Amino acid sequence: MSNRQPRDESREARYQEIERWLRDLVLRGSAGDALPSESDLAQRFGVSRMTARQAMQNLAQEGLVNRRRGSGSYIAQLPLHRREGMLMSFTDDMRRRGMVASSRLLDATLRPATAGDLEALRLPEGSRVVAISRIRLADEVPIAVERAALPAECAGVLADDLESGSLHVSLHQRGWTPALARSWIGARVVTPAEARMLDMAARGALLIERRIIYDQDNQPFEHTETAYVAERYVIDATFAATAPGAMTTAAAPAPN
Numbered sequence: 001m002s003n004r005q006p007r008d009e010s011r012e013a014r015y016q017e018i019e020r021w022l023r024d025l026v027l028r029g030s031a032g033d034a035l036p037s038e039s040d041l042a043q044r045f046g047v048s049r050m051t052a053r054q055a056m057q058n059l060a061q062e063g064l065v066n067r068r069r070g071s072g073s074y075i076a077q078l079p080l081h082r083r084e085g086m087l088m089s090f091t092d093d094m095r096r097r098g099m100v101a102s103s104r105l106l107d108a109t110l111r112p113a114t115a116g117d118l119e120a121l122r123l124p125e126g127s128r129v130v131a132i133s134r135i136r137l138a139d140e141v142p143i144a145v146e147r148a149a150l151p152a153e154c155a156g157v158l159a160d161d162l163e164s165g166s167l168h169v170s171l172h173q174r175g176w177t178p179a180l181a182r183s184w185i186g187a188r189v190v191t192p193a194e195a196r197m198l199d200m201a202a203r204g205a206l207l208i209e210r211r212i213i214y215d216q217d218n219q220p221f222e223h224t225e226t227a228y229v230a231e232r233y234v235i236d237a238t239f240a241a242t243a244p245g246a247m248t249t250a251a252a253p254a255p256n
Contacts, residue, residue, distance in 0.1 A: 014047050018055035021045075026064050031077040032141075035065065060201065066231075067201045077141060079234045087181050087213075090136050090146075091166040099138045103163045106133040106145075110155060117149045120212045120223035128152045129223075132162060135197055136226075142198040144228040151221060176221050180214040185235060190227075198229050205230040 018041055025035065036044070041052035056073055059065040066076040082093065094101035113121070113129045121129070130150040136143050148167065150157070157170040168178060186208040195202050206227045213222040228235075 014045060015051045015055040015058075018045050018047070018052060019058050022055060022059055023064070026059065026075050029075045031075050033075045035073040035075065037072055066199075068199055069195075069201070077232055079230075079232050080138065080143070081234045081236050084236045084238055087178055089166055089168040089178075090144075091168070094138045097138075100140075101166075102137045102140070103134040103146075104137070105163050106135065108132045108158050108162055110152060110158075113149065117223050121149065121151055121220050123151065130154050130158065132157075132167065134162065141232070142229065143232055144226050145194060145197060146224060146226045148222055148224040150223075154221065171221070177216045178213050178222075179216045180218070181211050182214075183209050183211045183235075185209055187230065194227065200229055207233060207235065209235065 022035065022041075035056075038049045038052045038056060041047075041055070042049045045052070056065060056067070060067050060073070064076055066074045068074065080097065088096070091101040109131055110128050111131045113123055113127045117123065117129050118125065118127060121127075123129070129152060131147070132150070133145070133147045136146050150171075154171060154174065154176065156174055157167060160167075160170040162170075171178075188206055188208060190198070190200050190202070190204045190206050192202065194200070194206065195204060207230045209224075209226045209228065211222075211224045211226070212220050213224070215221050
């Protein structure tokens with residue numbers, strides 16, 4: 001005999017009703033607007049908080065709702081799409097969208113280069129790098145945690161404004177002009193510390209981009225790992241099909 005419990009049709013119908021009501025609220029509202037709490041929803045619809053929570057979680061999984069621990073639930077920003085083929089600083093990208101870019105500086109120092117830094121920046125063993133870690137924001141909404149490593153010759157940027165200013169402007173003023181970038185994209189689950197910094201729900205997804213930027217002389221001068229909030233930032237890509245049996249060029253492997 002099966003021990004499977006019968007599905008609670010009434011409970012399913014109730015959370016779907018709440019979900020439809022919330023979805024309409026989201027579509028009529030604006031990003032950042034506060035949504036009713038689970039207890040308010042439970043009282044309004046005469047259901048348990050568990051049923052109300054299920055409805056809210058469904059919309060959060062779709063990226064329509066941003067749930068902030070200890071604060072509440074809010075209408076989420078639509079994700080920002082980064083157009084392919086464009087090498088643009090985060091500051092310029094946000095300015096192009098009519099948004100204000102800013103940063104929260106986590107750390108900026110000279111440190112020994114990691115093995116990955118040495119390979120990416122073509123540095124000799126024992127080299128030091130300029131390491132800059134920042135939270136990148138658009139209109140004060142956290143978008144990513146960015147960790148950049150630069151050759152020690154770039155140390156002058158440590159004296160510049162790395163929160164409201166642009167790192168790439170500082171580098172350009174010192175003769176380092178971005179000309180080409182190579183990127184490797186992955187994904188992983190957010191850590192508890194990152195979730196707090198980025199105002200994310202636990203177990204949320206991060207889009208991880210490792211990037212090497214080359215100057216006008218094809219010399220690498222920036223090795224960056226950026227962890228984007230997946231529901232707030234999308235990297236667009238286009239792929240062209242090749243004829244069956246056609247020769248293709250293998251993609252360059254990611255640096256270790």
